Amino acid sequence: MKVSIKDIAKKAGVAPSTVSRALKNHPRISADMQATIQALAAEMGYVPSESARHLAGKQSRTIGVAIPDFTDPFYMNILSGIEEVAIAHQHELFVGSFNQDLDRDRKLFDAFDQKRLAGFVVAGSLVDAAYLTRDSGDIPAVLINHYEYPFSVAIDQMRGVEMGVNHLISLGHRKIAYVSLGTTTSSDSLRYQGYINGLESSGFSTNPNWVVEGDGGIAGGLSAAKRLMALPDPPTAIMCYNDRTAIGVINGLHQIGIAVPDDVSVVGFDDLEIAAYFLPSLTTIQQPHVHLGRQAAEKLFALMHGATVQAELLEPKLIRRNSTGPKK
Amino acid sequence: MKVSIKDIAKKAGVAPSTVSRALKNHPRISADMQATIQALAAEMGYVPSESARHLAGKQSRTIGVAIPDFTDPFYMNILSGIEEVAIAHQHELFVGSFNQDLDRDRKLFDAFDQKRLAGFVVAGSLVDAAYLTRDSGDIPAVLINHYEYPFSVAIDQMRGVEMGVNHLISLGHRKIAYVSLGTTTSSDSLRYQGYINGLESSGFSTNPNWVVEGDGGIAGGLSAAKRLMALPDPPTAIMCYNDRTAIGVINGLHQIGIAVPDDVSVVGFDDLEIAAYFLPSLTTIQQPHVHLGRQAAEKLFALMHGATVQAELLEPKLIRRNSTGPKK
DNA sequence: AAATCAGGTGCAAACGTTAGCATTGCGCAA
DNA sequence: TTGCGCAATGCTAACGTTTGCACCTGATTT
Numbered sequence: 217m218k219v220s221i222k223d224i225a226k227k228a229g230v231a232p233s234t235v236s237r238a239l240k241n242h243p244r245i246s247a248d249m250q251a252t253i254q255a256l257a258a259e260m261g262y263v264p265s266e267s268a269r270h271l272a273g274k275q276s277r278t279i280g281v282a283i284p285d286f287t288d289p290f291y292m293n294i295l296s297g298i299e300e301v302a303i304a305h306q307h308e309l310f311v312g313s314f315n316q317d318l319d320r321d322r323k324l325f326d327a328f329d330q331k332r333l334a335g336f337v338v339a340g341s342l343v344d345a346a347y348l349t350r351d352s353g354d355i356p357a358v359l360i361n362h363y364e365y366p367f368s369v370a371i372d373q374m375r376g377v378e379m380g381v382n383h384l385i386s387l388g389h390r391k392i393a394y395v396s397l398g399t400t401t402s403s404d405s406l407r408y409q410g411y412i413n414g415l416e417s418s419g420f421s422t423n424p425n426w427v428v429e430g431d432g433g434i435a436g437g438l439s440a441a442k443r444l445m446a447l448p449d450p451p452t453a454i455m456c457y458n459d460r461t462a463i464g465v466i467n468g469l470h471q472i473g474i475a476v477p478d479d480v481s482v483v484g485f486d487d488l489e490i491a492a493y494f495l496p497s498l499t500t501i502q503q504p505h506v507h508l509g510r511q512a513a514e515k516l517f518a519l520m521h522g523a524t525v526q527a528e529l530l531e532p533k534l535i536r537r538n539s540t541g542p543k544k
Numbered sequence: 545m546k547v548s549i550k551d552i553a554k555k556a557g558v559a560p561s562t563v564s565r566a567l568k569n570h571p572r573i574s575a576d577m578q579a580t581i582q583a584l585a586a587e588m589g590y591v592p593s594e595s596a597r598h599l600a601g602k603q604s605r606t607i608g609v610a611i612p613d614f615t616d617p618f619y620m621n622i623l624s625g626i627e628e629v630a631i632a633h634q635h636e637l638f639v640g641s642f643n644q645d646l647d648r649d650r651k652l653f654d655a656f657d658q659k660r661l662a663g664f665v666v667a668g669s670l671v672d673a674a675y676l677t678r679d680s681g682d683i684p685a686v687l688i689n690h691y692e693y694p695f696s697v698a699i700d701q702m703r704g705v706e707m708g709v710n711h712l713i714s715l716g717h718r719k720i721a722y723v724s725l726g727t728t729t730s731s732d733s734l735r736y737q738g739y740i741n742g743l744e745s746s747g748f749s750t751n752p753n754w755v756v757e758g759d760g761g762i763a764g765g766l767s768a769a770k771r772l773m774a775l776p777d778p779p780t781a782i783m784c785y786n787d788r789t790a791i792g793v794i795n796g797l798h799q800i801g802i803a804v805p806d807d808v809s810v811v812g813f814d815d816l817e818i819a820a821y822f823l824p825s826l827t828t829i830q831q832p833h834v835h836l837g838r839q840a841a842e843k844l845f846a847l848m849h850g851a852t853v854q855a856e857l858l859e860p861k862l863i864r865r866n867s868t869g870p871k872k
Numbered sequence: 873a874a875a876t877c878a879g880g881t882g883c884a885a886a887c888g889t890t891a892g893c894a895t896t897g898c899g900c901a902a
Numbered sequence: 903t904t905g906c907g908c909a910a911t912g913c914t915a916a917c918g919t920t921t922g923c924a925c926c927t928g929a930t931t932t
Contacts, residue, residue: 218660220918231882236920246880266658267595268918271887286624287817289617296614299641303648308655311639313627320631327636330594332546434821467821489615493762493795495823548888559912564890574910596888599917876931883924888917895912902905 219260228256239264270332278308279516280328280336282321286313288432289488290458290505294339294360297509305517307334328355335516338362339509356519358512361403367519368527369511373403373485374410376501376532377455380483381414383499383534384453387543389481390420393451395440395461398429404457407485411455426451430461437464438471445472445480452480453540459484459491462498466539477541487535496538503532547588556584567592598660606636607844608656608664610649614641616760618786618814618833622667622688625837633845635662656683663844666690667837684847686840689731695847696855697839701731701813702738704829704860705783708811709742711827711862712781715871717809718748721779723768723789726757732785735813739783754779758789765792766799773800773808780808781868787812787819790826794867805869815863824866831860 221239225232230249238245238253270276281298283291295311302309310331314320328336339360359368377394384392394411397404408427415422428443430436437456441464444451456462462484466476476482476496484491484500491498511528518525549567553560558577566573566581598604609626611619623639630637638659642648656664667688687696705722712720722739725732736755743750756771758764765784769792772779784790790812794804804810804824812819812828819826839856846853 218918221920222918232918233883233920234881236918237881240920244880249880263654263657265599265660265918266655267598267660268887269920270595271593271599271889271917272919272921273887274920286620286627287617289615289620292614292617292620296641299614309640312637313624326591329591332593332595434817438821463818463821467823470823489762490791490818493766493791495795495798546888549890550888560888561890561913562911564888565911572910577910593888596917597890599887599919600889600891601917602890874932877929879927879929881924881926883922885922886920890916892915893913896910898907898909900906900908902903 218265219262220265221262224253224257224260224262227260228253276332276334277306278310278331278333279513280310280312280331280333282324282328282336282338282340283311283313284340288460289490290486290503291339293488293505294509294512297506297511298337298513299509300506301510301513301517335520337509337512337516339512356516358516358519360508360512363402363406363527363529366527367515367525369508369515369530370528371503371508371530371532373406373532374413376485376503377407377410378414378417379532379534380455380485380499380501381411382418383536383540384455384481384483385414385418385420387453387481387540389453391423391426391449391451391453392420393426393428393444393454395428395430395437395444395454395456395465397432397457397461398436399432407457423449425449430457430464432458432461434460434464434467437461437466438468439464441465441468442472445469445474454480454482456482456484459486459488459498459500462500462539463490463494466494466496466498476539481540483540491535492537494539499537499540500535501532502535504530546593547590548593549590552581552585552588552590555588556581604660604662605634606638606659606661607841608638608640608659608661610652610656610664610666610668611639611641612668616788617816617818618831619667621816621833622837622840625834625839626665626841627837628834629838629841629845663848665837665840665844667840684844686844686847688836688840691730691734691855691857694855695843695853697836697843697858698856699831699836699858699860701734701860702741704813704831705735705738706742706745707860707862708783708813708827708829709739710746711864711868712783712809712811713742713746713748715781715809715868717781719751719754719777719779720748720781720783721754721756721772723756723758723765723772723782723784723793725760725785725789726764727760735785751777753777758785758792760786760789762788762792762795765789765794766796767792769793769796770800773797773802782808782810784810784812787814787816787826787828790828790867791818791822794822794824794826804867809868811868819863820865822867827865827868828863829860830863832858 221232221235225235238250312324335356337358359365361370362368428440430440462482484498487500487502491500515525549560549563553563566578640652663684665686687693689698690696756768758768790810812826815828815830819828843853
């Protein structure tokens with residue numbers, strides 16, 4: 217069905233190897249022959265088989281990316297950054313998510329191995345562990361927002377949350393709550409630690425009641441906000457695990473008639489596109505998402521080319537907008 | 545470097561074919577041998593080569609997906625639906641976006657061909673044309689939201705916008721604007737036509753000044769809103785190409801002190817997650833995104849299995865929320 | 873005029889796996 | 903004892919491509 221190099225060779229009356237070379241403008245094939253073969257190939261609708269190419273010794277031109285979930289905009293931004301540099305390097309992407317399924321992460325890494333990928337990027341603390349405990353030896357990999365792995369690109373999440381908390385303190389807030397991710401991942405504990413640090417470095421006490429669990433999404437933030445405000449001594453400011461949580465929180469507050477930032481201030485984390493356009497716009501900690509992806513990919517290519525690279529820790533940045541009010 | 549079936553065979557003192565069969569529990573291999581080989585394979589860290597497998601005649605277990613952009617949540621939802629059923633059918637996904645790059649769509653389809661994919665799904669009217677004009681003959685494909693192609697899953701976009709316009713009319717609005725996608729695609733012209741139909745079927749005139757171009761994103765909606773309200777005779781309601789445009793529109797209105805829905809009503813299209821949580825929440829036309837993806841994938845698998853399938857046109861649904869006010 | 877050179881091309885092995893067919897023992901029926 | 907069938911395994915070709923090396927033919931060098 218599919219025309220192969222042999223078919224072309226037969227029709228042109230030459231050897232398959234000549235066709236192979238002619239198609240890639242090998243210098244030892246005459247210009248005449250190259251033109252003839254290429255025309256013939258086009259006419260016959262020849263499409264090279266990637267599998268065969270790959271088998272015959274060439275290195276793979278595909279890099280893998282593992283992300284938690286296709287519907288999380290944060291990871292999509294990262295992905296988009298990775299894709300950008302992959303294309304620039306003439307590589308393709310094989311992207312896999314590992315959603316709800318607990319087995320899926322293993323399967324994903326198995327797939328990476330079976331494809332003999334040139335390298336891959338792992339984004340999302342949920343799988344870091346899964347990756348690190350397997351011995352998929354030789355394929356170079358870069359992790360995003362992981363801190364122990366030698367090849368990683370990360371932003372200082374702990375410091376980020378601390379900056380958010382400090383900002384709230386500087387506005388006069390003393391009752392500051394935190395809505396967490398709600399699953400035990402390194403990101404979650406780092407950000408929580410940042411919250412504690414921010415409070416303690418200013419000499420304020422922490423109230424365990426003011427730390428509640430979200431789910432990293434809007435719905436989790438919404439219910440967390442309601443739980444917080446039902447407390448006998450509700451907070452006046454809420455630091456959130458991420459922007460989606462913050463949006464949920466603001467929405468939840470709105471539902472029970474609490475205005476942001478007039479009554480309660482809210483800080484997010486990520487600086488998604490929507491953060492700038494939500495009403496009120498979100499004060500948040502910026503992660504340079506696309507840049508993060510780009511950096512990770514660049515690092516991966518460096519690694520693939522044998523360069524020595526080292527872990528990189530990017531500085532977060534506070535973006536002040538309207539979900540935190542003026543100084544009280 | 546990588547251990548192959550031959551390495552295992554050598555070590556076990558059997559033929560490669562025996563190893564191959566033992567690894568897949570072939571009935572004609574003794575249980576003993578199977579156990580021995582499998583243990584040995586595990587111990588040696590054997591990982592099958594997908595390329596070799598694929599070359600040796602097996603059909604590919606990968607389906608391709610072409611989307612416009614990784615950062616557009618609408619397509620990510622679709623993707624997530626596709627992925628779900630792909631996994632259920634034990635297939636993998638090869639996802640490609642074709643971003644800004646005009647050449648990229650061709651390259652993407654070339655990649656599909658070179659990989660000898662089992663089939664693919666094309667989402668996004670920008671590439672439909674690119675796909676339809678090429679003769680990538682034998683690989684089954686399903687398009688999303690395309691109307692001429694025999695194998696497609698689509699919702700009735702024209703009807704959707706018409707429903708939105710009718711809703712606005714029923715609230716008493718007469719000056720209704722439309723913010724388009726701004727590029728000539730079938731989606732854009734269909735939705736525009738729905739706008740015209742909605743107006744004309746109620747006997748209202750259309751004012752060309754009230755049709756302005758967005759860009760499918762938030763920024764485009766924002767500037768469109770400002771342009772509309774600067775008109776000598778500004779509209780009192782705005783129908784938008786999609787939710788992201790609507791969010792931009794509401795934001796733009798907010799910037800110039802116009803309240804939604806008190807002063808102006810806004811309707812979106814898609815029903816993204818954020819639509820329900822934006823403030824004000826968005827009245828919008830629901831596309832069953834994830835379902836759309838699932839349907840498309842199911843249809844693709846049916847097609848791959850030789851079943852006869854036909855195009856499917858889903859009914860849109862108006863979701864009434866707070867960006868459109870009570871009857872005036 | 874003989875030997876060398878180089879450009880142009882063909883041969884064949886290799887990549888890792890699968891699958892059809894052939895082969896080897898063996899126990900068992902005739 | 904001879905022949906047979908069956909279970910278990912080996913042989914080999916094939917998938918489509920690449921690549922090192924050998925080969926041929928004119929043309930250039932001495």
